Amino acid sequence: MLRKIIIALGSLAMLAATLAAPTVPQALAQTSPGLKLITDFRVTHSSDDKYPHVVAFGNEVYASGNADQSSAFVWSKAVTATGFPSPTELGAAGGKPDYSSTSIARGLDGSIYVAWVNQPSRTIYLRQRNPAGTWGAARIVDRDSSFPVTPEVSVSSTGQIFVAWRIPDSPIYYRRSSDGGVTWTPTVGVGDKNAFASLIGLAAGPNGAMGVTFTAGEGDNLQIFVGLWDGTSFAVERATNLGADYADSTISFGPTGKVYVAWRGVADSGGNAGVFYAERDAAGGWPRSRLVGGKIHGAVTISADEMGNLHFTWIAQPSGANVVNYAFYPVNGDLTGPITSGYSGVIFNARGFGHVSNNAYNHVVAEEFTGTTPQMRYSLFQGHMTIFGGSPVIENGAPRTGVGTGSTVQVSFPNVAGTPDQLRYAWNRAPTDADAWQTYSTTMRLAVPTSIISSTTCTDSVLYTQLRNTTTSQMETTVQSDTIQIDGMVSAGVQIDNLFNHTTGSVAELSNVQGAPGGDAAYTRVPLVYLAVRPQGDCSGLATLSIGSTPTTVENSYALTATGFQGVVPLPNLMNLTPGKVPFYVRVTDGVGNVQAYPFDVILDEDKPVLDLLNPGTLTVTDSPSGDVLQNLTFTNLKVTDGTYVASDPDPNRHFWGLWIANSRDAVNNPVSAGLKWTVVKAPASVAVPSTAAGGIDYTVTIKNWSLATGLTRAQMTPGDYFIYIRFLDAAGNPTDAYLETLASSQMNLAKTYLPLTVR
Amino acid sequence: MRRYRTSAIVSVIVGTLILGALALVVWQVPQGVAQEQQPLLQYPAYPPTPTMGLNPTQAPALSSVPLAQANFDTPDALNSWILVDLETVLADSRANWVITNGRLEQDETGRAKNPSIQETAALTGSPAWTDYTVQVSFYDEMNGTAGLIARYQGAEPTTASYYRYRILKNTxxxxxxxxxxxxxxxxxxTLVAVDAPGFTERTWNVVALTVVGGQLTVRLNGQVVAESVDAAPLAAGQAGIYTRAIGGIFFDDFSVVAP
Known part of the structure; x- marks a missing residue:
């Protein structure tokens, strides 16, 4: 019996021991597949630098630090470059470097902000670099604090600038600016706990989120506290459990608003030593994870990049010497790491910043002590995430383009990652579910909406694209874009005219060609026309001018000036010209290759009209009521024929376009060659009146207010008889050989002119 | 008789197992959340770092009068020491000097133990000491800066007067x-500057500074490495150890002897 009891008790004890035994720790990674150290180097011109900071945006990385115990500086380089050029000096940061440190942040628009302390003057400054790369003036953030140290700057998604700093034996203080640092809200404390001598963390998140973290005492321990912005103040929470000392925390927000905090244990060994981090849960708790154990030096940086991957940076000495360590937690993968930088030695105060450009990177700056002074050291690590997608490039990056076939532009994806098979896009807005997915190819043509093509504002248009792979369900989480100015059409004014309507230049040389100096714009009696092409705000400027007998034929080309082209050009297809309608196309191109063919029909009419002298109709001359120097000439049932020209007129038989009239004081036998001064008058429309003959219709054409003084000298303008000679013109200006002669008498009563009464 | 002895043996074995299992259960009672949290990551394997080893043997001086001696064997060994920062620092960032495993360790700064390059010193003795040799053994794991102070006078460390010898690690x-x-x-x-060498890390070194009148002599591991004559010597003062508040350096076998 006793034996049975002992056996039973023993079994129970063994069972209890088995349940109590700790599980064998299962490390997630013995190796770090895919993590790489890209480069590691000392930053030049960084002597005496303390607490450097780093931030990245797009393809640029920026580091801030003080140097030479004199000034605040910022360094910048391309993401994967292996060195920083000389820095830009921002302002005085003198005194002991520990107390004149800097901080750097980026805005959503790509602006860079640097805050620093000039301890000798107890002043905190801020400068902003705008997206164009220009640094603004130094703004004073605060000059009233007794001893401000370790400022931190961050910019919310709404553009509000936050600057926080520590004063010994006081809470963290901060101020805000909504106007780029010109004015600041009053200084306010983050809660009421005095912050301990550790670094501050300050970070922005989506939707205006902002968070601050610091070390402060509670009970008998140093604890990590987090303040989350609620719109008016920071609501402070404790993120660590009592019972041990923790310090040197940083904070970061993921793209969906998750907030993370990381910190170190102060202990050198044991369960409270190492790197810890936590993601705030929905209930406001901070369930934490332990990344590594052992002694940690200085700040632990957690940085969530644009895609939500987490980058961890800390300094430890697992090899016996301090090294920068990096671990990476991809949003859709396993935590891996750590790997170390290439430098081991006396290195402190590392700060990391994770971001995504063509890959996932973590930029780290730290202090490297060389025996007398610290200098900045930079390390670049690469995570192992798979990037999906790529940025579109319109027309190989040209700043301006026309549109090609089907009103499209060429779009290529030179740096695409992954294997997308579909694309959707939109112009001047992000694509939505209303935009159809279409087959993707590395180079493709995308349609441009009519509203952009026909716009004459010459402004840039933005193409937004989004790629996906329908097999793997990968899709770009961030739409990509490219900008280009689309010049969709030629903007020019084009007109042709009867060259005899112009009396200057080469036209003057044609004055000897028989015929009147005038006519309808669409007619010509010689194989020449007057052409005017004027720019009308074309976005890329007019480039070439040519004429041809078809829209695509180029028979003659002409140079365009800034004002276009004005001059005489031959009709196309000269060798095959026949009288009648001649197709005439004016082809204009602009600077981006848009082509516009302007069609005209020019009628070549070389034949003269004929006046039926046997039955010319009647001509009545009457004084104008305005004064007898003016005469009204009324023609009834004129008989003028022309083989080509038929007027668009109520009189179906009208074949003349205008009149050629000359005055004379004497009768002349041959007015055509008598040296009279002929004047072209375009005939008005005929008027149908009931005929004196029963059932008939007469057509009259009245030239009103013909001046008997036209073509005469002042000396000739005396009372008496005036002879009026009239020839008839077709639209090409060909005159009848025959003419009409009529007589008018005038007392040379000048026409009265009535002016409106002006009252002041 | 045989059955009784066998049952007793079995009972003892089972009882031992029971007690052991109970002890294991009790020991596994959580002592804090962190202790239950195993690290998610592991560092790569590195070669083991050298162990500190024993202090070097100090040959007693034949004609010397001991003024002070410290082996730092007990936690109260620092009671007679003054710990100072030789630069302006904030109150919560003062250098930490602690007794660790029978040695004096510079342990970074403040409660959070942040490393700093600020200069710091541990001083002892009488302000009236004039001529003496101050000597200490040191073992550097990372710090890289070690030194001695003699004839220290001054209420405020940043404006005090003293002789100082400092040496950097070779790397x-x-x-x-x-x-x-x-x-x-x-x-x-500067009275004397020696371009090279420095000292080797992770080995014990012994450094001594002798001040007699205006004559100053420095010995490193028994060899004279620097000498100088100060025509206007400091009169007297305390002796001490100098380093930076980076942490990772240990001192032992401190002595001050009069000639």
């Missing part, structure tokens, strides 16, 4: 590696 870039200097009212004047 630091900075030059000179050794400097013997006179600090007057906080302003240092």
């Amino acid at each position: 630091y870039e900075a030059r000179p590696k050794q400097v013997l200097e006179k600090v007057e009212n906080g302003v240092a004047t």
